[in-house]
Amino acid sequence: MTKVALVGIGKIALDQHVPAIAGSGDWELAATVSRSGTVPGVPAFTDFARFLAERPDVPVVSLCMPPMPRYAYAEAALRAGRHVMLEKPPGATVAEVQALAALAEAQGVTLFATWHSRMARAVEPARAWLSGRTVTRAHITWREDVRHWHPGQDWVFEPGGLGVFDPGINALSILTHILPAPVHITGAELEFPANRDTPIAARLAFSGGVSADFDWRQTGPQTWDIEVDTDGGAVALRMGGNVLEIDGETVAGEASIMGEYPALYARMARLVADGASDVDLAPLIHVADAMLLGRRIVTDPFHF
């Protein structure tokens, strides 16, 4: 078993990373680093530099804090010769992740910029089905309730927090993985709450007849759909990439038996064993381009 440290013990670390590591035969949770969060029975550090100095026996760190503070941790870990796993989005800017990728290569260690939604059950079957077909239209509807998924997390509305692109980038990570040919943003409308710095809703137009509707104000049932029409029929991914429909019929597909986070840790184990990295910036580039091209619309103030 390889020792891993979890850094940034908050919602996603506790909801997903801790159980995924506990259920894996590849990994042992050997330490946590967090200013306040801990995991029972696991040695806890509050200072990352101290962890790096005192625990050379832990070769892998998994960074679970929000994107804004993450770069400094990733850089320090890579400089200390550790393999690094990044939560999504991999950074607050495109260039900082490129810098991390170059540093990882220079250091001869693994950098894995994870996209958990790419591990959803319907994603690989959809990618295989779309391969060799020509996409004529695609639409993403990604509408959820920010108060439910990010209770009190003001960082999502601070600069670098991505706003509605925090969930929307999950859809973009699937889209960029399954489309047989790349697309690019051609226009965007971004709705900013009057009292916040990131959008709460976004409507995106891409080349090739592709569009997206992201909204963080949907209460009740949540919608995470990607519908793709082709010259040879239609495919839809529902429930965040977990349900596959072909020509309107739900199909079982080649469903993975793993959950998204166990699959991420299994992939990290392979990357480390192979001495490889996996850093795909395509979803983050679409978000950056939406911010470059976006028309700003001011909407109602938002309070948690």
Ligand code: NAP
């Ligand atoms: P969170 O609970 O608000 O933050 C995670 C932890 O990061 C906090 O508990 C905090 O630990 C640490 N942290 C926060 N600000 C920091 C700072 N300025 N410097 C150092 N550490 C800081 O956020 P989250 O929901 O877990 O999300 C974290 C990442 O996971 C995001 O990139 C998000 O997109 C991704 N993610 C979240 C979800 C979800 O459902 N929430 C799902 C998938 C992926 P300490 O205060 O103890 O240091």
